[in-house]
Amino acid sequence: MFFLKFISKFIKVLHAGESPPLIAAGFTMGFVVGLTPLLTLQNVLILLIAFLTKVNLASVFFAMFAFGFVAYLIDPLYHSLGYYTLAEIQNIKPLWTAVYNWPVAPYTRFNNTVVMGSFLVALVLAVPVYFGVRKGIVAYRATFGKRIENSKIVKAIKGSSLYKWYVRIRDLEWN
Amino acid sequence: MRRNGLIGIAILVLLVGAAWYFLTDALFERQIEDVGGSVVGAKVEIDNFELSLTGLSVSLDRLQVTDPNDTWTNLFETGRVAFEMEAGPLIRKKVVVNEVAIEDVRLGTKRETDGKIDIPEEEPGWVDEVANDLKAQVADAPVLNLGILKQKVNIDSLMATFDIQAVGKIDSARANAETTFQRLQQTLAEFKPQDDLKKIETEVQQLQQQEISNLPDLLRTVDRTKKLIGNLNAIKKDVEAKKSKVSFDLKQVSASFTHIDDWVRDDFNSVKSKANIGEFSAQNVGKMLFGDVVVRPTVQVLQYVELARKYMPVAQQFLANGKQEKPPRLKGQDIRFPIFNNKPEFLLEKLTLSAATNQADTSQAFSVRGDIAGVTNQPRVYGQPLIFGLSASPAGRNSYEVSGSFDHTQETPVERIRIKASGVRLGKIELPQRNFLPNSLFAETSKISADFGLADRSLEFKVNLTANPVEFRFAEDAKPENAISRITHEVFSSIQTLSLTAGISGPPDGLRLQISSNIDNVLAQRIKSVLGKSVKQARAEIRRRIDEKVEPRKRQALQFVADNRARITGEIDKVSKLVDEQLAVVEAKKKELEGEIEKKKDEGVKDAKDKLKGLFKKKN
Structure with missing residues (x-):
C-alpha cells in the first residue's frame, strides 16, 4: 500500500502540477539513494536536501523504491566495480588511504565495494537521468498523457474491480 | 526552502531522538549480548545498559558471562561497571576507552537460568x-588391567587376521629397485664409448709407430696427440657423469631398504597393541x-x-583485501587501507580488575587482581601487544602470578603466558x-x-x-x-x-x-x-612369526640389490678403466713428444751458436 501510494502520487504529478525540473530533480535524488545502500552519510544528506528544497518528494520516494529493487539485482556488478576502484587501481590508492583517515569518512562507508560501485554508477547516470526525466515529462504531458488516459487499456483498468478496490483503499488512507 | 520539509525534519529528529532515548540502550544491550554470546558460546547477559551521548559514558549494573562448559554457572559476574569514551575518535567511528576499573568480579557464581544457547557447529x-x-x-598409554598379567594371547588367530605390512613394503621397494636397475641398464646399453675408444686406440698405435724425422713431423704428431687427449677427456667426462648418476640412483635404492627394520618394528607394535600387550x-x-x-x-x-x-x-588477516567472490547481497566487502594514527576501531587501553571466586567456604575462595592493557580489535593499528599481569591468591596464602602477552601486531601471532x-x-x-x-x-x-x-x-x-x-x-x-x-x-x-x-x-x-x-x-x-609370563612369551612369539615372514623376503631383496649394484657398477667401472688406460698411454706419448721438442730446441740453439762462431772466425 505504501508503495502504491507513491506510484499513485507520482502518476498524478506526471500529469500536471509540479514543474518538470523539480520532478526530475526529485527523481534523480531518489535514483541515487535507491541505487546505493541506504544507511550512508551521503544518502542522509541527499534526503535532507530533498526535504528542505522544493523537489517533488513523491518522485524521490518512487525512484528510491523502484531503484532499490534494481540495486538488488545488479549488486554483483556493484561489488566488482567497487572492488576494482578501491583495490585494483593502484594510482588512486593514496587518495583512498587519505580519505580513509579523514574524520566522518567512515560514516560514508566509501570503502565498501557495493557502496563505492553503486555510488559511481549512480553518479555517472544521475545527469542523463535528470535530463531524460525532465524531457520525458514534458513529452509525456504534451503527447502520451492524454492518449494513455483515453486508451482502452487504461479505461479497462479503471473499470476493473481491482482498480476500484484500490481507489477505495487509497481514499480511505488519504482522506 | 520548504517549510513543511523543515518541520518534517524537525519531527524526524525528535522521533529519532525519542527512539534513541527509549530504545538505544535496549538495542545496544541486545546487540552486545548477542555478539558476546556468539564469542563465548553461551549466554552473556547485561542488566541496565546505559549509553549517554552527552557525557560519552557507558554504564551497566551487572554483566554475567555463562561458562560454556557448565551453563548453570557463570564464568564471572560483575557489579556496576561505568566508563567513558574518548570524544575525538567517535567522529572517526572508533571507540576508545582509556581506563575501566571493574571491582568485585565474582567467579563461578550460580545462575538462575540455564545459559545455554544454540550455536551452529563450526568446522x-x-x-x-x-x-x-x-x-x-x-x-x-597402556591401560592397567588384570589381563596384562594373565591374559592368554592367541597368536595364531591374531597373526591370521594381521596383514604384515613390512612384506608388502619390501616387495614394493624391490619393485621400485627393479625399475631403477632396468632404467640404469638401458642407460648403460645406450652409452657406447667402446667404438670411439677403439678408434682412439688405433690412432694411438699409429702414433706409437710413427717415425719422426723432422720438426714439421713432430709438430703434426703433437697436434694429433692433443686432439686425442681432448677426445679422451670428453669421453671421460661423459663416463664420470654417468657414474655419478648411477651412484646416486643406487644410493636411493639402498636407502629405501634401510627402513626394513622400522617397518618390522611398526608391525610388531601394531600386533602388540591389537593384543593389548603394550610396553610399560x-x-x-x-x-x-x-x-x-x-x-x-x-x-x-x-x-x-x-x-x-x-x-x-x-595484520595479515586484517589487511587481507583478496576479493570475496560472492559476498552477501547488498553487503559488499570492506576494503581496508593503512591508518595513520594509532587509534583502532575499538581500544580499551587499560582494564583494572579485581575478582573473587564465589564460594561459601571463604577459606577455599581466592581473589584475582591485576591489569590488562591494549585490548583492541586491530592490534596492528594500535602497534602494541595485549599485556596482562594478574595475581591470584587463595585466602591468606601465597599468590599465583600470571603474566603474559598476546602479540598480534606482526604477521605472525605470538602468545606467551607465564x-x-x-x-x-x-x-x-x-x-x-x-x-x-x-x-x-x-x-x-x-x-x-x-x-x-x-x-x-x-x-x-x-x-x-x-x-x-x-x-x-x-x-x-x-x-x-x-x-x-x-x-x-x-x-x-x-x-x-x-x-x-x-x-x-x-x-x-x-x-x-x-x-x-x-x-x-x-x-x-x-x-x-610382575608382568605375566604368557605376555612375555606372546611378545617373543609375535616377533618370531613376523621375522619368519619378513626375513626371507628381506634377504632376497637385499641380495637382489647387491647383485644388481655390483653388475651395474662393474660395467661402468670397466668403461672408466678403459678410458683411463688409453688416456695414460696418450699422456705418456705427449710427454715423450714434449721431450722431443725440447731436444729439437736445444739442437737448434746449438746449431745457431756454431754458425755465429764460424762467422766471427772468418772476419778475424
Missing part, C-alpha cells in the same frame, strides 16, 4: 586437531597418570588463544578414572612454574611442579585385591613428594607430549617385574 580447526592429537597420545615404560606411566591433567588446561588455553586470534586478528607460584596450596586435584590408579591427589605446599608459548601454530609449553606433602587417594571401592592394585596402593602410599615435569612442543602435525614424574620409574619397574 574443526587446528586447535581441535591439536586437542585430538594430544588426547590420542594420552590414550595410547616410565614415560607411559607419566602420561597415564597426569596426561589428562596436563592436556586439558593446555587445550583450554589454546581455545582462548584461538578466540583471541579471531577477534584480535594479525605462571609462577611458590608455597601455594593446590588442594584436591581430580585424576582421570583408571583401573588400579588413584582418582585424586591432595597436595599441600607446591611450587609451580609454567611457561606457555605459541608462535603461529608452533607450541612450546613447559610446566614444573613440586608438591609436598602429597597424598594420593583411591576410589572407595578400589580395594587392593590383586597384584596390580597391591602394587599401585603400595607405590602411591609411599610417595611423599611429587615432582612433575611436563612439556608439549612442536607444530600441530608433530606435537610431542612428554610427562615425567618421580613416580614413573618406581611404578614401571614394579609393574614390569
Whole structure:
C-alpha cells in the first residue's frame, strides 16, 4: 500500500502540477539513494536536501523504491566495480588511504565495494537521468498523457474491480 | 526552502531522538549480548545498559558471562561497571576507552537460568586437531588391567587376521629397485664409448709407430696427440657423469631398504597393541597418570588463544583485501587501507580488575587482581601487544602470578603466558578414572612454574611442579585385591613428594607430549617385574612369526640389490678403466713428444751458436 501510494502520487504529478525540473530533480535524488545502500552519510544528506528544497518528494520516494529493487539485482556488478576502484587501481590508492583517515569518512562507508560501485554508477547516470526525466515529462504531458488516459487499456483498468478496490483503499488512507 | 520539509525534519529528529532515548540502550544491550554470546558460546547477559551521548559514558549494573562448559554457572559476574569514551575518535567511528576499573568480579557464581544457547557447529580447526592429537597420545598409554598379567594371547588367530605390512613394503621397494636397475641398464646399453675408444686406440698405435724425422713431423704428431687427449677427456667426462648418476640412483635404492627394520618394528607394535600387550615404560606411566591433567588446561588455553586470534586478528588477516567472490547481497566487502594514527576501531587501553571466586567456604575462595592493557580489535593499528599481569591468591596464602602477552601486531601471532607460584596450596586435584590408579591427589605446599608459548601454530609449553606433602587417594571401592592394585596402593602410599615435569612442543602435525614424574620409574619397574609370563612369551612369539615372514623376503631383496649394484657398477667401472688406460698411454706419448721438442730446441740453439762462431772466425 505504501508503495502504491507513491506510484499513485507520482502518476498524478506526471500529469500536471509540479514543474518538470523539480520532478526530475526529485527523481534523480531518489535514483541515487535507491541505487546505493541506504544507511550512508551521503544518502542522509541527499534526503535532507530533498526535504528542505522544493523537489517533488513523491518522485524521490518512487525512484528510491523502484531503484532499490534494481540495486538488488545488479549488486554483483556493484561489488566488482567497487572492488576494482578501491583495490585494483593502484594510482588512486593514496587518495583512498587519505580519505580513509579523514574524520566522518567512515560514516560514508566509501570503502565498501557495493557502496563505492553503486555510488559511481549512480553518479555517472544521475545527469542523463535528470535530463531524460525532465524531457520525458514534458513529452509525456504534451503527447502520451492524454492518449494513455483515453486508451482502452487504461479505461479497462479503471473499470476493473481491482482498480476500484484500490481507489477505495487509497481514499480511505488519504482522506 | 520548504517549510513543511523543515518541520518534517524537525519531527524526524525528535522521533529519532525519542527512539534513541527509549530504545538505544535496549538495542545496544541486545546487540552486545548477542555478539558476546556468539564469542563465548553461551549466554552473556547485561542488566541496565546505559549509553549517554552527552557525557560519552557507558554504564551497566551487572554483566554475567555463562561458562560454556557448565551453563548453570557463570564464568564471572560483575557489579556496576561505568566508563567513558574518548570524544575525538567517535567522529572517526572508533571507540576508545582509556581506563575501566571493574571491582568485585565474582567467579563461578550460580545462575538462575540455564545459559545455554544454540550455536551452529563450526568446522574443526587446528586447535581441535591439536586437542585430538594430544588426547590420542594420552590414550595410547597402556591401560592397567588384570589381563596384562594373565591374559592368554592367541597368536595364531591374531597373526591370521594381521596383514604384515613390512612384506608388502619390501616387495614394493624391490619393485621400485627393479625399475631403477632396468632404467640404469638401458642407460648403460645406450652409452657406447667402446667404438670411439677403439678408434682412439688405433690412432694411438699409429702414433706409437710413427717415425719422426723432422720438426714439421713432430709438430703434426703433437697436434694429433692433443686432439686425442681432448677426445679422451670428453669421453671421460661423459663416463664420470654417468657414474655419478648411477651412484646416486643406487644410493636411493639402498636407502629405501634401510627402513626394513622400522617397518618390522611398526608391525610388531601394531600386533602388540591389537593384543593389548603394550610396553610399560616410565614415560607411559607419566602420561597415564597426569596426561589428562596436563592436556586439558593446555587445550583450554589454546581455545582462548584461538578466540583471541579471531577477534584480535594479525595484520595479515586484517589487511587481507583478496576479493570475496560472492559476498552477501547488498553487503559488499570492506576494503581496508593503512591508518595513520594509532587509534583502532575499538581500544580499551587499560582494564583494572579485581575478582573473587564465589564460594561459601571463604577459606577455599581466592581473589584475582591485576591489569590488562591494549585490548583492541586491530592490534596492528594500535602497534602494541595485549599485556596482562594478574595475581591470584587463595585466602591468606601465597599468590599465583600470571603474566603474559598476546602479540598480534606482526604477521605472525605470538602468545606467551607465564605462571609462577611458590608455597601455594593446590588442594584436591581430580585424576582421570583408571583401573588400579588413584582418582585424586591432595597436595599441600607446591611450587609451580609454567611457561606457555605459541608462535603461529608452533607450541612450546613447559610446566614444573613440586608438591609436598602429597597424598594420593583411591576410589572407595578400589580395594587392593590383586597384584596390580597391591602394587599401585603400595607405590602411591609411599610417595611423599611429587615432582612433575611436563612439556608439549612442536607444530600441530608433530606435537610431542612428554610427562615425567618421580613416580614413573618406581611404578614401571614394579609393574614390569610382575608382568605375566604368557605376555612375555606372546611378545617373543609375535616377533618370531613376523621375522619368519619378513626375513626371507628381506634377504632376497637385499641380495637382489647387491647383485644388481655390483653388475651395474662393474660395467661402468670397466668403461672408466678403459678410458683411463688409453688416456695414460696418450699422456705418456705427449710427454715423450714434449721431450722431443725440447731436444729439437736445444739442437737448434746449438746449431745457431756454431754458425755465429764460424762467422766471427772468418772476419778475424
